[in-house]
Amino acid sequence: MDLGFDVVELPAPDHPEEGDRAPDFTRPLVDDEYWENTALSALDAPVCLVCHPMDGSFPATYIWNELRDRGFDNLGATVVGLSISTPYAHKRFIEDHDLRGTGFRFFSDPANGVAEAYGVTNALDGMNGVVEPRPATFVLGEDLTVQYAWVAREHPELPDYDDLEAAVVEAVEAGAVADAD
Amino acid sequence: MLRSAYTGLAPIRGMSEPAITLYRLQACPFCERVVRTLEEYNLSYRSRFVEPLHSKRDAVKRESGARTVPVIVDERTGVTMSESANIVTYLENTYGEEGRLAPEAAAAGGS
Numbered sequence: 001m002d003l004g005f006d007v008v009e010l011p012a013p014d015h016p017e018e019g020d021r022a023p024d025f026t027r028p029l030v031d032d033e034y035w036e037n038t039a040l041s042a043l044d045a046p047v048c049l050v051c052h053p054m055d056g057s058f059p060a061t062y063i064w065n066e067l068r069d070r071g072f073d074n075l076g077a078t079v080v081g082l083s084i085s086t087p088y089a090h091k092r093f094i095e096d097h098d099l100r101g102t103g104f105r106f107f108s109d110p111a112n113g114v115a116e117a118y119g120v121t122n123a124l125d126g127m128n129g130v131v132e133p134r135p136a137t138f139v140l141g142e143d144l145t146v147q148y149a150w151v152a153r154e155h156p157e158l159p160d161y162d163d164l165e166a167a168v169v170e171a172v173e174a175g176a177v178a179d180a181d
Numbered sequence: 182m183l184r185s186a187y188t189g190l191a192p193i194r195g196m197s198e199p200a201i202t203l204y205r206l207q208a209c210p211f212c213e214r215v216v217r218t219l220e221e222y223n224l225s226y227r228s229r230f231v232e233p234l235h236s237k238r239d240a241v242k243r244e245s246g247a248r249t250v251p252v253i254v255d256e257r258t259g260v261t262m263s264e265s266a267n268i269v270t271y272l273e274n275t276y277g278e279e280g281r282l283a284p285e286a287a288a289a290g291g292s
Binding site (some may be wrong): 024028033034035036037087088 | 229237
């Protein structure tokens with residue numbers, strides 16, 4: 001993105017890298033009908049975990065419109081979002097962005113503990129007391145092993161969707177091979 | 182884990198699937214009444230929260246035929262039930278001290 005001026009650089013993140021085991025967590029997971037405490041480790045692998053700015057922000061809209069339009073729900077992975085927004089806001093987000101029927105679900109983490117555990121926090125200038133995840137994507141295989149990790153270094157910066165899609169496809173294929181063994 | 186349903190631990194999906202699902206609304210006193218009873222009998226349950234607007238509660242209607250909460254679905258007995266007073270009575274008759282599936286009776290009789 002060339003804006004003709006420097007965008008804000010974020011501090012270097014300290015996040016789980018490829019081959020690491022991602023931190024497990026349990027948070028309310030919201031679908032188009034209800035929310036329920038769910039452990040990340042209870043989801044069917046591979047999991048595509050997408051941390052995003054709060055629902056209503058333009059990066060959240062861009063990211064999820066893109067994942068929807070690219071058909072990430074048809075890749076064979078479990079696709080879940082995570083933001084500091086409440087379950088009520090996630091429900092609105094699913095409706096407003098035409099995500100019903102995609103199977104995309106959203107973790108609600110208002111206290112931002114997951115982003116802290118993953119080392120991907122972003123304290124928002126001008127919004128005192130509000131800290132949220134920076135955009136970050138993780139593809140997790142069995143046992144939450146990180147197969148792909150990307151974390152924003154600038155504010156704003158959006159995921160590289162081609163890389164993410166390739167990583168998800170690779171993880172799905174690796175899982176299929178493992179199942180066949 | 183024969184008696185995992187009675188450990189009273191917070192239910193985590195994929196670990197010990199609780200037999201009881203409670204559809205509830207945040208801050209709904211009728212729902213909290215059912216929660217108190219579940220805890221009194223040390224029953225493991227999963228909570229599914231729905232929204233205040235009745236029109237947003239299709240999942241509840243599919244289970245019980247109505248859009249009111251609380252609703253419990255008890256896979257152990259095959260019972261699905263609305264109305265907190267009815268639910269409390271059901272839990273008492275099923276899992277209370279004299280209930281037919283009281284913890285001691287259930288443990289003695291297997292899963």
